Amino acid sequence: MPKSWQKESAIVIAIALILVYALPFAINTFTLSVLLIYGMLGLSLGLIWGFGGILCFGQTAFFGLGAYAYAISAINIGESTLPLIFSILVPAAFAALMGAMMFYGRLADVYLGVITLVVTLILFKFINSTASPIYVIGEARLGGYNGIPGFQTLNIPGRPDDYIWGDAFYYFCFAALVIVYLLVSWLLRSSFGRIAIGIRENDERMSLMGYDTRARKTVLFAIGAAIAGLAGGLFANWAEIVTPGLFSLGQSAEIIIWCIVGGLGTRLGPIIGAASLAYLKFLLGQQSMIDNTLIMGLILVLFVLFLPKGIVPAISDLWAASFGRRRKRLRKSRRGTRVMSNG
Amino acid sequence: MVEVALETKNLSMRFGGICAVDNVDFKLNAGELRCLIGPNGAGKSTFFKCVTGQLEPTGGQVFMRDEEVTGWSPHEIASLGVGIKTQVPSVLDGLTAFENIWLAARRFLSVTDANRMTDEVISRLSLGDIINSDVGQLAHGERQRVELGIVMAADPWLILLDEPAAGMSAKDVDSLTNIIHEMLKSAAVIIVEHDMQFIRSIASTVSVFHQGAMLIEDHVDRVMADQTVRNVYLGKKA
Numbered sequence: 001m002p003k004s005w006q007k008e009s010a011i012v013i014a015i016a017l018i019l020v021y022a023l024p025f026a027i028n029t030f031t032l033s034v035l036l037i038y039g040m041l042g043l044s045l046g047l048i049w050g051f052g053g054i055l056c057f058g059q060t061a062f063f064g065l066g067a068y069a070y071a072i073s074a075i076n077i078g079e080s081t082l083p084l085i086f087s088i089l090v091p092a093a094f095a096a097l098m099g100a101m102m103f104y105g106r107l108a109d110v111y112l113g114v115i116t117l118v119v120t121l122i123l124f125k126f127i128n129s130t131a132s133p134i135y136v137i138g139e140a141r142l143g144g145y146n147g148i149p150g151f152q153t154l155n156i157p158g159r160p161d162d163y164i165w166g167d168a169f170y171y172f173c174f175a176a177l178v179i180v181y182l183l184v185s186w187l188l189r190s191s192f193g194r195i196a197i198g199i200r201e202n203d204e205r206m207s208l209m210g211y212d213t214r215a216r217k218t219v220l221f222a223i224g225a226a227i228a229g230l231a232g233g234l235f236a237n238w239a240e241i242v243t244p245g246l247f248s249l250g251q252s253a254e255i256i257i258w259c260i261v262g263g264l265g266t267r268l269g270p271i272i273g274a275a276s277l278a279y280l281k282f283l284l285g286q287q288s289m290i291d292n293t294l295i296m297g298l299i300l301v302l303f304v305l306f307l308p309k310g311i312v313p314a315i316s317d318l319w320a321a322s323f324g325r326r327r328k329r330l331r332k333s334r335r336g337t338r339v340m341s342n343g
Numbered sequence: 344m345v346e347v348a349l350e351t352k353n354l355s356m357r358f359g360g361i362c363a364v365d366n367v368d369f370k371l372n373a374g375e376l377r378c379l380i381g382p383n384g385a386g387k388s389t390f391f392k393c394v395t396g397q398l399e400p401t402g403g404q405v406f407m408r409d410e411e412v413t414g415w416s417p418h419e420i421a422s423l424g425v426g427i428k429t430q431v432p433s434v435l436d437g438l439t440a441f442e443n444i445w446l447a448a449r450r451f452l453s454v455t456d457a458n459r460m461t462d463e464v465i466s467r468l469s470l471g472d473i474i475n476s477d478v479g480q481l482a483h484g485e486r487q488r489v490e491l492g493i494v495m496a497a498d499p500w501l502i503l504l505d506e507p508a509a510g511m512s513a514k515d516v517d518s519l520t521n522i523i524h525e526m527l528k529s530a531a532v533i534i535v536e537h538d539m540q541f542i543r544s545i546a547s548t549v550s551v552f553h554q555g556a557m558l559i560e561d562h563v564d565r566v567m568a569d570q571t572v573r574n575v576y577l578g579k580k581a
Contacts, residue, residue, distance in 0.1 A: 191449055198446045201435035208395070208433065209497065210421035210450045 046270030066232025087233025095225030263310025
């Protein structure tokens, strides 16, 4: 029996409360903040790929759009509340449009990957070529390869001079990730989420049941983009500059690796994969003996070979094997009845 | 007047120079059972796909309960209350039998009603032993039964079954016959089938397809006694 929603939420919040105070003893809050942001980015792809079956090679497009939407509107507005909302809405609207074109055009599988990849490339090239002063939105210059620095960072709503930064920003990111995680959990428990999983399993069957799979995939795609966009908006606050590098292909590929290593089809996997690999990259970046992309590649190969389901499913299998005797026995007896019904 | 569940007028489907379905006029009354038979390549499955929206016909019209549905997509046709089972078992492999049937019920019902309906379908199809098993792990006959459960859970008034008896054991076929009689209480049923033994056992009107066109429509016994049909089945020139 699945645990009730309230009980699960309570457990998640309790663990989060412990972690939020424990983690800063090991890693500084500045680094932790960006790990949390990457965790949220990982979760955004984990949701649409792991539960919706939509392999998007361009999750960074939404991450970057979120960051740019934040920076541009923050310069124009001078206060952070609306910009943070725009960082969610702009990528979501963009994804809804793009998703509708792909899904109503009956694109699937590899073509979907190619299109999302190309859109990311186009955005990267476009933003890179906007260095000229003619590219202005309101008071914000797009800045091309120089990026956009010097925008209003996160402040207490309505009080532009009270910045949320340092430790406070870390708590803010942590709370944001927990809220997004709980919302994703709730979504997956809802009928919408279960239907999305059904579509992942068999698109044709679900449409023969009477579900409009195109519309549902478009909505899920947009939700994933909204989460990636929020992560982008937070990243802009963390870095205090947005650059075209946000749209890079390397970053896109990394998100996919996070999901595979962490465990696809779980909510926690992509978050853990993202945070741990990003931290590893940060540590490797402090030495110059070996190129860190090589190590990333090696880790991916090792995981695909030896732990293809990823960290989180492997740990829960191990947990079930050592502590879940009762469940195992239940499963065995169920298998017994199945054999009998076959014979 | 008897209500018409499904009607096609001059339905045609061309693939390049090949005419897979050729001007087929077909009519099925509410509550009626009809079997579509014919040799391989006769156009049965293409006809089936044109009716269910999986293919868009190149000519003619399809009506369901007097509403024209030509060129509608499968989900729109299914939303009318039409249950469809495809040739290859099409189920949700990674999910349990319960979840498979629940998702079908949830399309038309609230969560509580879907739960109740799922339990009802499971007991009607005696799927109790396998409700918590992943459908991907089940035997072929069980998967077929789960798919029939998916069809039943939506409580349709028109049911289209493409080769439901394919690959089933004799025992499974018996239970399938019962299931179909059960379905007929509330729906019109069309079955595309090869297995003559099975068609005889459910004894119904048969429509014979040959080279994309409708050859004959009559009771199964008379159809099987017909010399032209025998020739078609044995591959002789009609």
